[in-house]
Each structure stands twice: as C-alpha cells, then as structure tokens.
Amino acid sequence: MQNVVRDVACTVCGCVCDDLIVTTDAGRIVRADGACALAEPWFAAQGRSQRPVSCVDGTETDLASAVQAAADILSSSSLPLLYGLSRSSTPGQRAAIALGDRLGGIVDTTASRCHAPSIMALQQVGESTCSLGEVRQRSDVVVYWGANPLRSHPRHLERYAGEPEGTFVPRGRADRHIVVVDPNATETAAIADTHLQVAPGRDFELLWDLRARLAGQTDDVSPAHGIPAEQVDAFAERIRAARYGIVFFGLGLTRGTVGHQDVEALLLMVRDAHRHTRWSARRMRIPGDVAGADSVLCWQTGFPFSVDLSRGYPRYNPGEFSANELLERGDVDACLLLGCDGLGQFSDAAMKRLESIPTIVFDDATVETAWTPSVRFTTAAYGMHLPGTAYRMDEVPIPLRPVLESDCPSDEEILQQIAARLEG
Numbered sequence: 001m002q003n004v005v006r007d008v009a010c011t012v013c014g015c016v017c018d019d020l021i022v023t024t025d026a027g028r029i030v031r032a033d034g035a036c037a038l039a040e041p042w043f044a045a046q047g048r049s050q051r052p053v054s055c056v057d058g059t060e061t062d063l064a065s066a067v068q069a070a071a072d073i074l075s076s077s078s079l080p081l082l083y084g085l086s087r088s089s090t091p092g093q094r095a096a097i098a099l100g101d102r103l104g105g106i107v108d109t110t111a112s113r114c115h116a117p118s119i120m121a122l123q124q125v126g127e128s129t130c131s132l133g134e135v136r137q138r139s140d141v142v143v144y145w146g147a148n149p150l151r152s153h154p155r156h157l158e159r160y161a162g163e164p165e166g167t168f169v170p171r172g173r174a175d176r177h178i179v180v181v182d183p184n185a186t187e188t189a190a191i192a193d194t195h196l197q198v199a200p201g202r203d204f205e206l207l208w209d210l211r212a213r214l215a216g217q218t219d220d221v222s223p224a225h226g227i228p229a230e231q232v233d234a235f236a237e238r239i240r241a242a243r244y245g246i247v248f249f250g251l252g253l254t255r256g257t258v259g260h261q262d263v264e265a266l267l268l269m270v271r272d273a274h275r276h277t278r279w280s281a282r283r284m285r286i287p288g289d290v291a292g293a294d295s296v297l298c299w300q301t302g303f304p305f306s307v308d309l310s311r312g313y314p315r316y317n318p319g320e321f322s323a324n325e326l327l328e329r330g331d332v333d334a335c336l337l338l339g340c341d342g343l344g345q346f347s348d349a350a351m352k353r354l355e356s357i358p359t360i361v362f363d364d365a366t367v368e369t370a371w372t373p374s375v376r377f378t379t380a381a382y383g384m385h386l387p388g389t390a391y392r393m394d395e396v397p398i399p400l401r402p403v404l405e406s407d408c409p410s411d412e413e414i415l416q417q418i419a420a421r422l423e424g
C-alpha cells in the first residue's frame with residue numbers, strides 16, 4: 001500500500017529543502033515530488049541495497065562482534081582519527097565527538113577540505129549573516145561569487161534567492177538583479193543579469209578594487225583581475241544602491257592558493273558595503289549537515305573542525321590536525337569514518353595511507369567504499385529512516401522526519417556501544 005509523507009526534508013545538499021512530498025510503497029520510494037536532479041538518485045536508491053548491518057574484513061558478522069572489533073581497533077590505536085560527520089545528524093555527531101574525547105583522538109569534519117578557508121576568514125574578520133528566509137523576503141541584489149548553484153544546489157534560486165516573491169520583492173525574479181562572479185561561463189552565469197568573468201585566481205584583486213571604489217576611489221587599483229573599470233564601477237554602484245544585498249560564495253573562491261585571504265577580502269567588502277546599505281555574506285555549504293557538524297563540534301569543543309583531543313583538552317590547528325594532512329604524514333594509525341563524504345577531496349597519498357590502516361566505516365546502505373574496511377556498519381539514515389536535525393547552510397536547524405523503516409541501528413547507538421566496550 002502506498003504511503004505519502006509531506007514536508008520531507010532533503011539532506012543531499014546544504015539547501016535542506018523541506019517541502020518534498022515522498023510516496024513510498026513496499027519499503028521503497030516510488031516518487032519524490034520536489035526532489036531536484038541531484039536528490040533524485042538518493043531517493044531512488046533507498047531500499048534497493050540489502051547490505052548487512054555489520055561486517056568485519058568484508059565478512060558479515062553479528063553486530064556485537066563488529067562492535068567489539070571496532071572497540072579493539074580504537075583501544076589499540078595510539079592516535080585515532082574520527083572524520084566526516086556531515087552526513088550524520090546532531091545525535092550521531094555528538095556521540096562521535098564524545099568517543100573522540102574518550103579516546104584522546106582527533107576529530108575533523110568534511111569542512112577541512114571544503115569551506116575551511118572560509119571558516120578561518122570568519123574567525124579573523126567576523127560575518128554579516130542572515131537567514132535564507134530574509135534573502136527570500138528582502139534581497140533585491142544577489143551575488144554568487146565562485147558558486148554555480150544551478151549545478152551544486154539546484155533549488156537555491158527557486159526557493160531562496162532567485163524566483164520567490166517576497167514581502168519586499170513582490171515580483172520575485174523581476175525585482176532581483178543577479179550577479180555571478182566566476183571565471184567560467186557556468187549555467188548560473190547564463191541566467192544571471194550580470195556576469196563578471198574575473199581572471200582565474202584574481203578574486204582578491206577584484207575585491208580590493210571594489211573596496212576602493214566603495215570608499216570613493218576611482219583609479220584602477222588593480223587591473224590584473226581582467227574586468228574593465230566601468231564594469232567594476234557599475235558593480236560598486238549596484239552594491240551601494242541595493243536595498244538588501246546578499247553574496248553567496250562557494251568553493252570557486254575558497255580553493256585559490258590564498259583562499260582564506262580571498263574570503264577575508266570578500267567579508268571586508270561586505271562590511272564596507274554597510275556604509276551604504278544592508279549586505280550579508282553566506283557560504284554555499286555542500287553536504288546536507290556540514291553546518292551541523294561545525295555547530296556540534298563548536299559547542300562540544302569550542303572549535304569547528306580539525307580538533308585534537310589527545311592532550312585531554314581541545315586544540316585547534318587547521319593543517320596540523322586536518323584529516324588529509326594527518327593521513328599524508330602518517331600521524332594517525334586508525335580511522336573511524338562517520339560517513340564517506342569528503343573522501344573524494346583527499347589526496348592520493350592520504351587515500352593510500354587510509355587504505356593501509358585499520359578503518360571503521362559508518363554509512364548508509366547505498367554507499368560503496370573503494371577498499372574493504374576493517375569494520376563496516378550500515379546505519380539507518382537520518383531524514384530517511386530516523387528523525388533528527390540538519391542545519392541548513394544558513395545554520396537554521398531543520399527537523400528531519402523518517403519516510404522508510406529500517407532494521408539498521410543509528411550511528412549514535414553503535415558509537416555508544418563502542419564507547420562502552422573500550423578498554424580502560
């Protein structure tokens with residue numbers, strides 16, 4: 001018999017759209033209205049795989065034995081790494097950090113290979129924030145800087161920043177001017193009102209040129225960015241004349257050789273714009289609950305990623321305590337992956353090391369690993385089989401409601417069982 005669940009939240013990307021209507025039948029999702037092209041494969045895959053709940057060295061094992069094997073690996077490790085967290089939810093993230101604390105290990109999230117430079121910039125200069133609800137109701141100038149949401153967050157424009165009619169933008173798209181700053185002719189640039197094709201790696205120069213013009217200086221401060229002066233002037237004027245402006249910035253800005261300084265320049269430019277009108281800046285977060293992983297790690301340790309707990313108190317040092325670099329240097333001798341998201345961003349050397357040390361993998365039934373982990377747990381997915389909370393890219397917590405049943409335990413349950421079996 002078919003069952004229809006309304007107001008389902010999708011956790012595939014940081015938009016966390018919570019207006020989906022999902023139809024299930026015989027343990028499968030047969031329809032997901034509102035799911036974009038990025039989300040459809042995730043919903044369609046649910047219920048297909050009958051992966052065992054627990055395996056040790058690739059062989060199906062009862063849960064208690066697998067939990068014991070994981071506890072043995074972690075107990076004998078001198079420095080374990082706990083990585084991922086962004087496909088989990090608050091309860092699983094909290095349990096993983098508690099386990100890392102108990103072990104004296106290092107906890108890092110997918111942010112360390114993603115928006116880490118942005119976080120470091122935010123720590124330097126602060127952030128002028130807003131919710132996506134404010135963007136929807138108020139924004140009349142929307143800038144996507146180094147981001148291509150039509151591909152990475154397909155419903156971002158439809159739900160928040162492009163088409164929606166809002167209290168102060170009653171005609172929706174007709175009341176908004178969309179600017180894309182990107183060296184590439186992306187899908188989003190094609191539908192934008194203005195595309196500033198900045199020279200690759202020259203965002204910093206363009207941002208400082210804009211800052212100078214916002215401060216009333218009109219010389220060519222740095223033509224190296226490749227945008228003609230009259231276009232930069234027009235952009236500065238549009239920033240000044242906006243009633244409510246928002247800059248969404250993505251990995252195209254953060255992944256430069258000086259990504260944190262590029263983001264710092266952007267945040268300073270937004271701060272300058274406040275001399276004239278209201279502007280905010282927000283990150284285009286990629287995985288569904290990476291903002292939750294930052295938030296939970298922050299309220300547990302005081303730091304958002306790359307946290308070393310080996311001395312009995314938290315220490316934060318991106319690079320030194322970041323998963324990719326720890327693996328490249330061979331500093332860690334066991335790894336617990338709470339979700340395999342983010343492994344695609346690791347270097348070859350880091351992956352080689354990861355595949356050579358004992359690994360404990362938690363993920364849902366749809367995920368394959370390129371190697372055979374020492375222990376693998378198939379967990380129920382939050383927002384699919386379990387209730388939970390996902391933090392949207394604007395850090396607004398969105399409740400997750402389950403749509404399917406699952407025999408698999410939650411990651412929180414298994415992490416707590418492992419903690420209970422640790423030696424000492």
Ligand code: SF4
Nearest residue numbers: 010013016017036155
């Ligand atoms: S935009 Fe993101 S959250 Fe919304 S339906 Fe698509 S993948 Fe899911």
